[in-house]
Amino acid sequence: MKVYNSLTFQKEEFVPLEPEKVKMYVCGVTVYGSPHLGHAKSAIAFDLIHRYLKYKGYEVNIVKNYTDIDDKIIKSSQESNEDYRIISKRYIDEYEEIMEMLNVEKDTRNPRATEVIDLIIKFTQELISKGHAYERNGSVYFSVKSFPKYNSILQRIKEHANNSEEEDYLVDQDTAFGEDKLDKRDFALWKKMKEGEPYWESPWGKGRPGWHIECSVMILNYLGETIDIHGGGQDLRFPHHRNEIAQSESYSGKPFAKYFLHNGYVNVNNEKMSKSLNNFFTVADIIKDYDPLVIRWYLISSHYRSSNNYTPDSMEPAKKTYNRLINTIKKVNYAEFSEETSKQLNVLNSKIIESKDKIIEAMDDDFDTPVALAELLTLFREINKAILQDDLKINQSFKNQFLNYLKFINEIFGIFPFLKSKTLPFSTVGTNEKDNLIKSLINLIVDTRNKLREKKLYDISDIIRDRLKELGLDIEDKKVK
């Protein structure tokens, strides 16, 4: 299996530190607003990776944080005159609700920044004692100079550049960059409290953590000094991820993460969807018009590293394609049954196996979902052709194999969450007395209507079909005998 590693700018064979186990951390959201489609893209990208690693037999320990204290939350809190905890709680709840609808699997844990303040303070103290950080006026800064390879992390430095790295980055040394910092590149580990802000007590007085520190601390605490996969959006490469690496490697003296994976953006009119540009579409709004699974399909039908250009029409093709899949599943469910094995059925069986192999091959190549989904659609076309065009009768073993295939698809893509039981999903009729009665009544109506059709009493049979549709029962006619 290969993954594209942002640290080395190339695809690499995925080999975890410990066999069979993967330690994974994903930068989550800052909770001061409703999640938009861009957040969903990131969450689904790493959900897909999580699922696929599990499918490959790895035991995945995945941690994703909530940043529940930062400038924007404080600002929002001051504007609405609400406690910052109420705001963060509200948006964490909403985020979790949305993620559940999008069928994003639960992480191993989701720590909040405010849960780890003590650990942040300890971590910061340790960095100071090792000479990697310094305190100025109640704030603590990381000293980038103490970490020589800083500039080359997650960024290529051109070999022919005349200037040394330092010169490149320190030309503005004497322009204003915050009076307390010793180097323009230094960043805050601990921020001194401003009047009216939430605060925690620390050895440097009242204050709160800087932006980058929580991730380093959570990783150390919940996953260890070195992890396998660190994920997040492209926009976090710098400064956030570079700073995390600097802090953590200065702290432990060990490599921080083996692979960095970054997902692409959702764009609107070829601009990044973001809160600051106010061009975002929230998932909650899109769900009003589209099934969350259609949104999921839309997002995974492009590669996780590339960007989607979203327009309000973008969901339409996704919806149609997704419905085609559902229709095919229904067709198989209602197909005529025969225990005999036909040659054509054997061919279909082997196509299912082939399709699965091809999907695995595509996913092994840096989670290439577009190619994998193309394989899925090709198989479904074959099945439609056989069952609708050729009136293929299916047997139990085919049904089982198809069901297993669907479960495999759901396991790695999460697009058929209704597949829980051992049966196909659309046999809504149970076994109790009432259900049997309903079943008999429906059969009675359908049989009667078919008799009418045989007698070419189409106006009556069309009314019945329309009325049944109003009740949510769709009839799809076949040829009249």
Place this chain on the structure above:
RNA sequence: GCCAGCGUAUCCGAGUAGUUAAGGAGGCGGCCUGCAGAGCCGUUGCUUUCAGCAUCGAGGGUGCAAAUCCCUCCGCUGGCUCCA
């Protein structure tokens, strides 16, 4: 300016050297159907059909062979201390 990446047919979106540029959506034509729905097939660059010529932002280069590698240029997006 520096760094990363992008530019593929009407649109979305794969494809990093080896016969037909995956798949989807839309359009057109056909099949099926009492109708509808669903589905299937073909087509969707150009030219006087079965043949030929093009084609992956533009131009050049390497090579038996290029959407794919190299160079130059054009255009676009993102990051460069708020960000998924």
